[in-house]
Amino acid sequence: MTKRLRDNITSEYFGAANKLKSKRERRRIAAYVESYDDVLFWRTLLGAYEDETRYFEVMLPSHKTLERGKRSVLMNLIYTKVGEDMIACVDADYDYLIQGATETSKNIINNKFVFHTYAYSIENLQCYAPSLHNVCVMVTLNDHAVFDFSDFLRQYSVAVFPLFVWSIWFYRRSIYGQFTITEFNKTVELGGFNVNKPEAAIANLRNKVWKKTNWLRKQHPEAKESYLSLKRELAELGVTPETTYLYIQGHHLFDKIVMPVMTKVCGILIREREAEIRRQAVHSTQMRNELSCYSHSVQDIVQMLKKNTGYTASPQFGRMKADIERFLKVKS
Numbered sequence: 001m002t003k004r005l006r007d008n009i010t011s012e013y014f015g016a017a018n019k020l021k022s023k024r025e026r027r028r029i030a031a032y033v034e035s036y037d038d039v040l041f042w043r044t045l046l047g048a049y050e051d052e053t054r055y056f057e058v059m060l061p062s063h064k065t066l067e068r069g070k071r072s073v074l075m076n077l078i079y080t081k082v083g084e085d086m087i088a089c090v091d092a093d094y095d096y097l098i099q100g101a102t103e104t105s106k107n108i109i110n111n112k113f114v115f116h117t118y119a120y121s122i123e124n125l126q127c128y129a130p131s132l133h134n135v136c137v138m139v140t141l142n143d144h145a146v147f148d149f150s151d152f153l154r155q156y157s158v159a160v161f162p163l164f165v166w167s168i169w170f171y172r173r174s175i176y177g178q179f180t181i182t183e184f185n186k187t188v189e190l191g192g193f194n195v196n197k198p199e200a201a202i203a204n205l206r207n208k209v210w211k212k213t214n215w216l217r218k219q220h221p222e223a224k225e226s227y228l229s230l231k232r233e234l235a236e237l238g239v240t241p242e243t244t245y246l247y248i249q250g251h252h253l254f255d256k257i258v259m260p261v262m263t264k265v266c267g268i269l270i271r272e273r274e275a276e277i278r279r280q281a282v283h284s285t286q287m288r289n290e291l292s293c294y295s296h297s298v299q300d301i302v303q304m305l306k307k308n309t310g311y312t313a314s315p316q317f318g319r320m321k322a323d324i325e326r327f328l329k330v331k332s
Contacts, residue, residue, distance in 0.1 A: 027054040030086040032061050037306060041122045042089045044309055045320055049328055058089075082113035087327070090114065091121035094171050094181075097237060097247065101172050115323055118238065118316040121250030125317065127258045129153040129245070131310020136262065138304045140269040141297055147265045152198050156257065157244035159205045160188045162213045164244050165231050169223065172230065179216065185252045187212050195264045238315065246316065254305070262301050270298060 033042050039058050046056040082088055088111075095105040096116060108116050119125050132149035136142075163184060170179045187208050193201045217223075239247050245257070274291060281287030311317050 029056050031056050031058045031089050033089045088114045090116050092116040092118055097168050098172050118319045119246040123250030123254040124246045125311035126305050126308050127253055128311040128314050131308055134310055135304050135308050136266055139266050139299045139301050142269040142273045146268055147195055153245045154242045155202045158241045159202055161241040161244045163209045166216050169230055181249055189256055
């Protein structure tokens with residue numbers, strides 16, 4: 001392929017290339033994603049729909065530069081180039097929830113060739129609460145359930161939900177400079193966290209959220225009705241008080257909420273397994289060898305979270321599948 005062709009690839013180009021193939025060759029559908037980390041995620045979704053008639057090639061957005069990210073995907077593809085043979089696959093961010101308040105949001109929710117996560121990002125889905133115990137097992141090779149991730153993230157979500165609605169309220173009105181995502185994230189950080197007393201962290205979080213929401217209510221007394229209306233609309237979009245963690249900024253959830261908790265939980269599980277080895281070893285040489293073997297088997301938490309596919313059981317992933325099935329005109 002010449003440089004000129006690479007720089008001007010459109011869905012029509014892929015469509016024309018597909019038409020030149022023999023009837024026995026599979027149709028290629030290019031799927032452009034935001035970054036390296038997105039390739040496996042979207043491959044997990046799209047690969048399930050490959051058959052003898054079609055296959056997907058998951059690709060990065062730019063052939064000319066190392067530019068990555070949602071903006072690159074959308075600027076390069078949405079306006080003129082996507083179609084039956086070339087699609088865009090992006091994080092929903094707030095664009096799904098603000099429902100057309102910006103041009104980007106309009107394209108994401110209205111363009112049938114653009115697919116999104118229905119959660120803020122792939123990081124949120126990688127942190128899907130019911131799957132986190134399995135990630136701990138992958139990391140530590142210890143299946144002892146010492147922490148209830150689902151209950152914790154449910155309580156966390158309920159605590160931050162009132163402030164989250166305010167965050168969307170400001171973004172819907174394009175006055176997010178008055179209450180930015182950065183400010184929201186700072187308020188909903190956990191701070192100190194004890195695995196054995198998670199309720200203390202939740203109580204502290206509720207207090208911080210109450211103070212901030214109370215201040216925002218005083219600053220915008222006219223917002224009462226529109227706030228309540230927005231809360232009802234968010235519920236229709238899938239956002240409930242119990243699942244708010246899936247809709248906050250993904251990197252913040254991954255780095256500042258889930259990783260600190262998982263690090264402590266996995267530390268407990270590793271020490272538990274090591275104590276078991278010391279207790280069961282019949283002599284010191286066996287103990288050293290077994291501890292060394294176990295140490296080399298322990299995995300990195302970040303990498304295991306990034307490889308976590310437990311989100312395939314989530315309602316959000318189910319909606320993504322439904323979108324792909326409509327695009328491909330296949331029955332579920």
